[in-house]
Amino acid sequence: MTRDSRWVEGDFDETKTDVLVVGAGPVGLITAYQLARFGGLSVRIIEKHTKSIQDTYGRAITLFPRTSELLDQLGLADELLQEAFACRETVAYNSRGEEVHGRGWSFMNQMKDTAFDFALVLRQKYQEEIFRNALRRYGVEVEAPVELIGVNVDDTAITSSSHPVAATVQDTKTSNRKIIRCRCLVGADGGRSSVRRLLAIPFEGSTTEDRWVRIDGHVKTNLPKPCTYCSIESPTHGNVLWVGLDRGATRIGYAFTDDRANAYAEFNEQAAVAEAIAAVKPFTLDFERVDWWTIYTVGQRIAKRFSVGDRVFLVGDACHTHSSGAAQGMNTGIHDAVNLGWKLSLVLRGLAPSALLKTYEKERRPNVQKLIQYDMNISRLMNNRLPEGWRGDPDADVNEILGQVLEEAGTFSSGLGISYEPLLDNPLVRASSSSSTLKPGMRAPDIYLLRPGTFDRTRLIRETPNVGCFYTVFFTGESLQTLSEAGLREVEQSRLLKGYIKSQCLTYLTILATKRPSVYGSLGRAYIDIEDRSGYQRYGVDPDQGCVFVIRPDGWICAVIPLDMNVKHELEALFEGILFESSQHQKQRATLDCLKL
Template identity: 65%
Template sequence: MQENGACVDVLIVGAGPVGLITAFQLAKFGGVSVRIVEKHAKSMQDAYGRAITLFPRTSEMLDQLGLADELLQSCFACRDTVTYNAHGQEVPGRGWSFMNNMKDTAFDFALVLRQKFQEEIFRNAMKKHNVQVEAPIELTSASVDHAVPLTGYRVKAVLLNHQNGTSETVRCKYLVGCDGGRSSVRQLFGIPFEGSKSEDKWVRVDGQITTNLPKPRTYCSIESPTHGNVLWAALDHGATRIGYAFTDDRAKAYSEFDEAAAVKEAIAAVKPFDITFDRVDWWTIYTVGQRVAKTFFHDGCVFLAGDACHTHSSGAAQGMNTGIHDAVNLAWKLSLVLNRDAKPSLLETYEAERRPNVQRLIQYDKDISRLMTNRLPEDWQGDPAADVNVILGEVMEEAGSFSSGLGIFYDVEEGNPLNVNSSFTCDSTPPVKPGMRGPDITLYRPGTFEATRLIRELPNEACFSVLVFAASPSNRIPGTSEDVYESSLDLDELVGMGRLKFITILHERGPSPYEQLGNDPLGRVYYDGKNDKDAYRRYGIGTSGGIVVLRPDGWIGTILALDDNATDRLEEYFGEVCFRQI
């Protein structure tokens, strides 16, 4: 064994999408050394079971990271859904129909791109920041030295190189396990994986097909009496995925279930429609239970993300989405702490925010996976003769805003300084609150009045943003909103650290922001510009103006009134998060 004591800030184990996105962000944000290792060589990695679908909120977050454009070049943008009953008749309002209501976003579609191609994009982006996957490298042991203080090199990890048989000892400040349902990181630290192992088996087959199905290039479900609720998903590069439940009676028909058997059952599953596989790209049969790790954050320096800390069926197509949400939530917090721009306690908010959302997914997944195998939910209290396909449609519709990601929120609770109750009051029920996603509003640039989107103007650089919605001229009160523009400059240290940026949004278009405000604006200026004042309306801001703090990941931190106390409240908010005194 090589005891060279190599040191790195963050060691990431597992180079699937979750590990790659985590490593990419840390490298992109800067000031942090990172290594990412993978037990399997890339040729083996390609053979893994692969996710295909990114829902709108995930796409928005990847857009903020500068990754969406490449994904859009290769993906199949799926905007259409259809459900067929056992007789081949179209049935509205069932299956994946919730996808028709994914609005209020530029990404109002399912971004379908097989994991193999997504990973290639993520790897190439990571390489631009001089980080590459090291494979085949296996984590064989890991321990925490509690004598070393937090943010020190507390973790000792031993890595085995399967190519040459040598071992290397690495010390890191943080270890992140992104290594799947059989996570070595989770097992090495004895973290319980709680839940139940599903008895349900699922088959997925990808390939090029010929078919007489009327709407083949859609996200489709076929209500089969023999194979459950069958998934038919149009894929990138003209391919199609067929997915079905592998029931006991199907299993008994085969002494060995191989590719030929998977294709034969896929042909039977989509009846009364016909398909011919011109080519099979990949197939798998798998069993996944609903399990959640006892902790996502161990000993103050070990994290779990993605399937390493929660597993569920692919019934709701949430696996990769949830994992990427984990990665985006974690990476900017790690970056701020490692760069000494935030208190180490900020890392405790990772599990506090992610666990409730994982538990919501698990509950939905339990019901959806049973219904997709033609069984009612375990705790079903209704009519025992209810049509499982009707109930499935109702459950998926109920889960729609969660599945799209647009309705995912982080609770305002004691001990979490990131989500703070508003001092801003709205005449009616506010459309957004702290802990909710910040809407991606349309804005207009000064002078040219060119349209742009808020997300494009606020890339995720591990930086907080303060949106100053200026009061309309008739509602601007001397000694209040003007003072915000002067006294908010007390936050210059955070701006200078690159951890805070201001954007001023004006109520109406004009020839000069200075003339409209009567002073220099804070940060870059944009106009709402639409006749219905859509930007102000989406954030619940009236003519008296207001201030919205956006976290680096695009969720709302707090909303403040534009008054004499605004600067004090901003300083109080950032004082709870920042390591350095303002």
């Protein structure tokens, strides 16, 4: 049977591609960029709107540490840092203009354990330019203005190489239509997703009565610390957001209450400026220039399902929406894209079974649900209202409670504490008996390392770029002998593991505990822990015992294997549950089976 979603009949030109990405915001661009970067697949990306200056200046601005790490693994962080404002300071002021501690965005002062211990602030317009240019280097251009107007998914297709998704698209300038057939379609087209609507995927949740105003521009002020992530506790405009932006600009956000709305016959840019001036009192504010402003409604929704038949996938706002209160929208969307990207690449290139794609929703949905719960509380508190179902003091200070909620959500908001729970049907998060403080499903911490010979510093993330392959990292302790000679040879000689390496699905790294003049005999590329052994300490590895960590392409830990186990057997069993054997190894195994017969 076929799944009919407002299928548009007609005799149109047809083209084919492996993956069609719908929506060219940051999430769609990162999805397409990954697939192009990993190679072996054709990719197209379409965008409905030709964005105006007003549209492209505003929207998302903040990348938190874990997102920056993910983009660093994709080779994009350096370009972002050239244009961004690195915000390392936060401050909160009460209604009298007095600085108060432990409130507002103070959790950002605790974002440690990463080279990106700051908020990377860059308006979406400039982020998109960087991502588009990176995508262009792989020969992929955004096609705009092109609108998706129909989707048909052929459920009878049985081969992974077929093109069962037919997308009808229309050039909104010429009204010309054509069909793009693809193996997979990714909907990254925002909260009003055409992909989600055309496939009739329910979008569950609610929209509140809360509305906020956001305004960007160049300002003059007597605010003592203007180049910060700042909150001002206004009795009339909620918990006011003040953020120093790139290029010397500033963003101000405040609650748009009925009182504000009723005070104006038309709430236009002039009104938005006047209310921004009122919102930051007792400080003064003068706008030299307005770049962008908007009013938006707060709502929390999540798609009933994130995919259709392992052929169509939703990412970012297309499958979940929330307020900008915790500044998580773009971060969460990029996490979706990075989680899905390498899995889609491996499956479509015939290197992994399609079951791998089911782990996308299994891993992302619980984290999205957690974010939405936090966001419901944060958005109410920022509008001077206690959370729904509040059982504490009804006269509690909403600003104090907001600080507590943001602090509680701190490691989640920074992304450094986001993890994936072990599940029996998820081979990517394997239960472990290791004594290490790090467990499968947790982020693999970035640590400083020394390169052999020169002893110049590098970072683990820089040496484990996201190119769609797994990294098996051997912490061999004081001596390479920690992993016995026999065990070392077994791993090296494993035909199965060699096949994964040849298919570029697996790479070995060795991290030694102390400096040495030669690293000969290491498995794969070798590095050395820095002098204080902080790398071994961070990974909870005893130098006398060593340990093996398997790190997924997206930088989360897949497995932890003590060296006193049969490392070869454990690695083979792990990857047999995730990847296909190489064709060469399949032939060798078939030959051996025939000889046994």
